[in-house]
Structures are given as structure tokens and as C-alpha cells.
């Protein structure tokens with residue numbers, strides 16, 4: 568299927584690793600021009616270098632960063648068609664999962680919302696005037712299955728993602744009539760650095776359950792989260808759905824929330 572993304576301009580946040588890297592690679596493969604935003608580049612992103620890729624080094628915890636990244640995209644590529652707000656998860660310096668409601672402090676809550684919600688709000692504010700100029704504008708916000716299925720951990724993260732999913736629906740109501748489609752993709756646990764790094768989620772769960780990292784990644788996490796496929800999601804599986812939503816082939820899809828979660832959500 569031709570996603571009709573050739574020459575389209577996309578900004579992808581959190582693009583150096585994990586889901587964002589897979590999205591960047593996929594959009595480039597589809598012929599799009601991509602502005603990849605992260606604090607640092609990295610070997611895998613560097614390997615994609617070419618005339619259609621621009622890396623913008625920016626810390627999205629800085630309130631000016633989202634706007635500067637969007638402006639850079641317009642300056643270099645002449646417009647904007649797609650915004651993928653992918654960066655999120657544990658803010659710099661934090662580790663998830665974090666157990667218990669009383670564990671995160673006020674500062675933890677603030678950082679979580681700064682990274683997962685306010686940075687997105689700022690990117691949206693900067694991007695929307697340019698997206699209104701596009702004849703095929705699409706915003707994809709990467710939320711989480713925990714937005715709709717909270718549990719007794721990561722309270723601050725779950726609440727920030729729930730707000731993002733809610734915000735997305737409202738934006739669709741305002742902007743779909745003006746030609747900008749807005750959707751969320753809500754992953755379940757995805758095999759990214761967040762899970763696999765030393766000290767990452769798999770290690771934290773292993774420590775809490777008396778297991779080890781590999782056992783958590785291969786079986787433990789899937790069992791704990793009742794994943795019906797029995798395994799974590801792969802980043803490319805999320806990226807493929809994001810690419811389809813970015814594409815004009817999804818012209819009638821807006822205000823929707825797509826679970827790519829190995830069967831994590833049980834509600835209809």
C-alpha cells in the first residue's frame with residue numbers, strides 16, 4: 568500500500584530510540600522528510616542520515632524547545648504535514664515503574680506532566696498554524712494503555728497519559744473540521760530501552776518479584792500484565808500504526824485511540 572507520504576514533512580519527537588526511531592525510519596522509507604527531535608542523536612539515527620532527515624537536538628523539558636523544533640522543520644523543509652508527539656515516559660532522572668500512590672513527590676508529578684503533557688501542548692501550539700496550511704495534516708500523539716487502564720503504580724504517568732488521550736479527542740473536535748486529523752496510539756509494554764536498559768523497567772520488576780531481567784522480558788511482564796499474545800510489543804508494530812495514521816490513506820480517521828498492546832486492554 569502506498570501511504571502517499573512522499574515529500575510530506577513530519578516532526579517526530581523522541582526519535583533517537585525505540586518507537587520514535589522506528590517511526591522515523593518508517594516515514595523516511597515512505598519518502599517523507601523527517602525532523603527527528605531528541606537530546607542526542609545516536610548510532611541508529613545517524614545511520615538514517617540523508618537529505619530527508621534533520622536531527623534537532625533539543626531537551627523537551629525546556630519550554631522553548633518544542634516551538635524551536637517546529638520552526639526548524641518549517642525553515643528547512645518549507646512546511647509541516649505531520650506531527651508525531653512520541654517523546655514521553657519517565658522524564659529525565661526518573662525510573663518507572665514506580666510503585667504506590669505516595670511514592671512520587673510534587674516534583675515528580677510536575678516533571679511527569681512537563682514531559683508527557685506540557686511539552687506536547689507546546690509542540691501542538693507551535694505546529695497547528697503550519698498544519699492548517701497543509702492539505703493532509705495529521706497529528707499522532709503517543710499515549711499509553713495505562714491512560715485507560717490504570718493500576719497501583721505509575722500514578723503520575725498514567726494520569727498524564729489520560730490527560731493526553733483526552734486532549735487528543737478534544738483537539739480532533741476543534742481541528743478535524745479545519746483539516747487536521749488528531750489521533751492517539753496507545754501502546755502496551757514495548758521492548759524499548761525503557762524496558763531493556765540496565766536499571767530499566769525489567770530490572771525494577773525483577774527486583775520486586777525476585778526474578779531477573781531476561782525472565783521478565785521473555786515471560787514475567789507478559790504474565791503480570793495479562794498480555795494475550797504472551798509477549799511484549801515490538802517498536803515497529805507501533806510505528807506501522809503511526810505511519811498509517813500519519814498517511815492521507817487514513818483521511819476519515821480522527822479522534823480515535825488505537826491500542827497496540829498485545830491484548831493488554833480487556834474492555835470493549
Ligand SMILES: NC(=O)c1ccc[n+]([C@@H]2O[C@H](COP(=O)([O-])OP(=O)(O)OC[C@H]3O[C@@H](n4cnc5c(N)ncnc54)[C@H](OP(=O)(O)O)[C@@H]3O)[C@@H](O)[C@H]2O)c1
Nearest residue numbers: 581582583584585586605606607626627655656756757759
Ligand atoms: N516502551 C513502552 O513500554 C511504552 C508503553 C506505553 C507507551 N509508551 C510511550 O511511547 C513513547 C516512546 O517510548 P519509548 O519506550 O519508545 O522511549 P525510549 O525508547 O525510552 O526513547 C525515548 C526517546 O525520547 C528521547 N527523549 C528522552 N528525554 C527527552 C527529552 N527531555 N527531550 C527530548 N527527547 C527526549 C530519547 O532521546 P534522548 O535521550 O537522546 O533525548 C529517545 O529518543 C512514550 O511516549 C511512552 O510513554 C511506551
